[in-house]
Amino acid sequence: MKNPGILIATLLVMLPGFVAKAQVTTDKTKSAETESLAQKIVSQCANIKEGEFVLIQGGVREMELLEDIAINVAKKGGYPLLTVGSDRLTRMFYTEVPVKYDLRAPDLDYKILCFIDAAIGVNYNEDPLLLADIPAERLAAISQANAPVTDLAFSRKIRQVSIGNGLYPTEARAKQFGITFKELSDIFWKGLNVDYQALETTGNSFKKVLEAGNEVHITNPNGTDLKVKITGRKTVVLDGIVSDEDIKEGVLATQVYLPAGEVALAPVPGTAEGKIVIASDFGSGVEVKNITLIFQKGKLVSMTAESGIERLRELYDASAERKDEFSSIDIGINPNVSIIPGSKLACWMPAGMITIGIGNNLFAGGDNKSTFGYNFHIPGSTLTVDGNVLVDGGALVPVKK
Secondary structure, eight states: OTTTOOOOSOOOOTTOOOOOOOOOOOOOHHHHHHHHHHIIIIIISSSTTTTEEEEHHHHHHHHHHHHHHHHHHTTOOOOOEEEEEOOOHHHHHTTTOOGGGGGGGHHHHHHTTTOOOOEEOOOOOOOOOTTTOHHHHHHHHHHHHHHHHHHHHTTTTEEEEEOOOOOOOOHHHHHEEEEEEEHHHHHHHHHHHSSSHHHHHHHHHHHHHHHSSEEEEEEESSSSSEEEEOOOEEEEESSSHHHHHHHHHOGGGGGESSSEEEEOOOOOOOEEEEEEEEEEEOOOOSSSEEEEEEETTTTTEEOSSSSOOOOHHHHHHHOTTTTBEEEEEEEEEEETTOOOTTSSOOOSSSSSSSSEEEEGGHHHHHHHHHOOEEEEEOOTTEEEEEEEEEEEETTTTOOOO
C-alpha cells in the first residue's frame, strides 16, 4: 500500500511487507554512493529549499545515508529533523504498549506535520513476519487513529520522498523473491540510476492516452480478464522528481517513491467487472499463492487462494468501509528494472508491470480514504485502452505520437 503523506514521526508503524536496505558499510566507495544518493534525494527528488523544515526517518542500520540526507538538507539552508526506528522498536509498540492507547489521537505526529514542509523516509523493516502475530484489529485501530495525520499531510501539501517502493534489498526479501541478495541489490540500484528525464517523457505519453480513454481491459494467460471505466479520470505520473511546477500543481505531484517509474489512476467507481488472478503475493507478510479476485459493479465479491490467505483475510476483515472497492490501476515504466525469469520478484516500477489496488487510493488521485489499502502485482499481463495496447504480455508498447 502506498500512503502519501503518512510518514509517522513517533509511532514508526511499519506494516508487514515493507523492506529495508542492507547494512551500510563505512568503506569509501559506499560513502561516496550514499553521499551521491543523498544529494539527489534532497535536491532533485524532494526539491528542498532554504528555510524549509524537513522530517527525515529511517532505521538504525541506515545511519550513514540518513546523516548524509540531513547534512544535505542543512547545506541547502533547510532544517533537518531526524527520527530513527528499528524492527525491535516497531514490534514493542504492539507488545509493550497497552491496547487502550491504540485509538488515542496521534497528537505529536499531528503537531510535527503542522510545521514541516517535506518528509524523507527510508523503509527499514527487515523481517516480513515482524507483525504477523499481532491481531489485525490492533493494526486497523491504529490506522484509524492516524487518519487525521493523512488528512493534514494532504491539506498542507507536504512533499514526501519514500525510498524502497517494495524493492529495497534485504536477505529476507531476496529469499521471498527466490533470488540472491546481490541480484536484488543490483536491480534496486539500477532502478535508482535511471534517466529521470526519459522517465518523465514516457510517463507523460501514457498519461495522455489514459486521460483520453474510456475503458481499460486487463488480461493475462493465468485467467485474468477485467474491464473498468476510466472516462474523465486524471492520471498521476510518478517520475521520481519534484519540480517547481509540481509543487504548484499540488500534493499528488509531490509524492516520490524510489525507485521511481509509474503512472497511476483511480478508475470510475462502481465500474470494475471481471477477474484478477495473482500467482504469488507477499503483501501480508506471508506468501499467498494463486489468488483469485472477482469484481462486480466495482466491488470485490470474492477472494480465494490456493494457500496462505488467512493473514490477508484477517487484515481485510478487520478494516472498515470502502475496503472492497476496486480503486487503482498502476503501470510500471522504469526500463532499468526487469524481472528475473523464474523468480517471484514483483513490485511497482518494472516497465510493463500492471498493479491493481483495492481500498485506499489517495496515491492515485482517488478519494477512497479507507484504512485498508492493498495492491496486487500481475506480471506478464496485457493492458489496452479502448482497444489500443499499452502493455503487451508484460512489455511496454511505445505510445504513438
